[in-house]
Amino acid sequence: MVHTTQCCILMGCLCLFYPWSQVCEWREPEELAALLDLELRENGEPQHQLLQRIRDVAKYSVKTNHPRFFNQLFAGVDYHALTGRFLTEALNTSQYTYEVAPVFVLMEDEVLSKLRSLVGWAEGDGIFCPGGTMSNMYAMNVARYRAFPEVKLKGMWSLPRLAVFTSQQSHYSVMKAAAFQGIGTENVFKVKVDDRGCMIPEDLGETIELAKSQGAVPFFVHATSGTTVQGAFDPLEPIADICDRQGLWMHVDAAWGGSVLFSKEHKHLMRGVERADSVTWNPHKMMLTGLQCSAILLKDTTHLLKHCHSADAKYLFQQDKFYDTSLDTGDKSIQCGRKVDCLKLWLMWKAVGSKGLEERVDRAFTHTRYLVEEMQRREGFELIGKVAPVIKERMMKQGTMMLGYQPQGGRVNFFRMIVISPQLSHQDMTFCLNEIERLGNDL
């Protein structure tokens, strides 16, 4: 049978991942397009050709599972999570009603509840979203709805000009959300950060007053636990004090940093998170579940999420069903069909336990600390500047590793090293530094 053969090949590709020495096999776009023969035609192709296609797709794709892929906030592979992802694909369902997704409705509930308990909430609400940006958008939308429920019916014309607050180094999804939701990027006020990239609470207070003096109505503070570039954790306690005093919705974007809550040693970085109204947390980042796995968690127990997003479609959410229709959780979502994102996390969690996930987080911090110490011992790692793009080009073309660079604020280009994969060792950290030196040796 077709699928058996192909799946075997696939497994073959999988097993090849790790021993492959290269993280990527760089090809110029034109050359790659020709190699892949992407064109879709009138007639189908024979079996052997399809198998070759599958091999080519794997060969020329970046091996994000490779231990030396440090390029994004996701990396590595957990085989339990991968099994959960395969099973999700095989079962192919949509997470909207108990009748269609009985197992996953209950499972999502359990996983969300467990994530909430790590935040420090005994109850609350939440949903899995297609990525952290969507989760952040949910937070902004629900916050707006709590402050001005008439917005759902009447739109923004019934509301005063609103103001959103976030740090200068928060993720760009805040801007995307403000634009998409009709708030406008000009109404996102940027709060100053300190040297480490953490929001300065005093400046938050002042910025709120500034917005008010301009006639805008503050409603939403978007703090960050684990910024995208520096990995900074905003000080949540003083931010919560300000939100309390001003009656603002406090959102914590912990897409990247949330996983520290598993660690007794590092969870202090998010001290005060239980005072937030909502938290974004992407297990597909530090937890290695694989894309996509992002949760928006809410402290709310008044069904705000459902009231804000529901459209009561009769073909899906019939009220004369023979079971408890509160299990039909799909109307909390802004989506209709929604992919099952909980199984991969649940299965991995079952397999290694909270303890195993804690160890994973601790190990990533240990590697990072080692890397920083090693870097301080070496010369020439302070400023990379104009040589970074050249080192990056050589790195990609030789395929030895992958990490990203960018400028920030007044600083010139620097490399951003993301350390996640449990397959990593101190040797990999040393390799990485040696490799940057080697690639930039003549510059």
Next chain:
Amino acid sequence: MVHTTQCCILMGCLCLFYPWSQVCEWREPEELAALLDLELRENGEPQHQLLQRIRDVAKYSVKTNHPRFFNQLFAGVDYHALTGRFLTEALNTSQYTYEVAPVFVLMEDEVLSKLRSLVGWAEGDGIFCPGGTMSNMYAMNVARYRAFPEVKLKGMWSLPRLAVFTSQQSHYSVMKAAAFQGIGTENVFKVKVDDRGCMIPEDLGETIELAKSQGAVPFFVHATSGTTVQGAFDPLEPIADICDRQGLWMHVDAAWGGSVLFSKEHKHLMRGVERADSVTWNPHKMMLTGLQCSAILLKDTTHLLKHCHSADAKYLFQQDKFYDTSLDTGDKSIQCGRKVDCLKLWLMWKAVGSKGLEERVDRAFTHTRYLVEEMQRREGFELIGKVAPVIKERMMKQGTMMLGYQPQGGRVNFFRMIVISPQLSHQDMTFCLNEIERLGNDL
């Protein structure tokens, strides 16, 4: 190795799907929760227990791949697409830059271009989104941006009250989009439909005038090709005439119906679609790619999508890269991380060709026609009314098949039969009618 064993079990589960006689193995929520032992604990579980968990998840999940799953607008399985989904999971990447997803950036471009050519556009733009609702939201947002580009910076306060138009039977995502984007559901004007559920163009014209007389500014007409309940196709030519005359953005939500464009026999249902500004098309529905696979296609060649959604994040979209950065397509998206949704469709298309996909569409229509004729031959299939929920309950608890019911407009409950799977035969159609008779025999 862990993954090898588990994957073998998984394949075992897969092979079990088809011969399983039941579409679902119904359990009450409390019972199911206990059976699955969902709780996540401090310690991990041994291998044999994990394997049992995987078996249980498969056993109690609805077999949406079963030929007699007629419950949603997705069903059935295509093994090529499934292989593409497994490979997507194994490669685990995010579709934002050429550097991270070289194969998939080029592949998405090819697939979108091919879908556009079926719409009738030689050029244009587009992107894959997490589901049809998101695709519809993109359309509304880009339309708003084209009409009032200042909205991105200044928000809705700089705009007049807007008006959206759609039929009474369009999908509820229009309402969700209007609420989410700050337009408000009251500003969605519902246009009357005829008996078949198709938008009445004359009423569209009148409703536009009505909105204007109330001081609202029309900007967006949301037509439907394949409504969710009746499968109706709005008449696109006269709708396009009105949009042309009034200078409105014409969107066609062909999430369900789009696949008729593969069929020489049935594509007339979407005559005039090439005059639209944007089209939503979900290959995860009639094409069986598996969730999620939804494209938003645009006729636009001025990079509206990018201008509307870009946030120019420096850590991701560096402009001093060593390759053509126009290949970094991620900033067209409102997401940051974005799952690869093109591979499953591409691989299936390569395998069976456009011709194979055409046959699939034609076969679904043949089955439907047969079903209608059979139904007309039998008595008692006119009105189901209050007995539908009871028949549905019995159907679920016996697990013999799954189809949905709902009321609509003035009509009482009726069953909505979705015919997609290529594994279906006329026998299944007959079975379905017999089974409804059997289940409702004593009512």
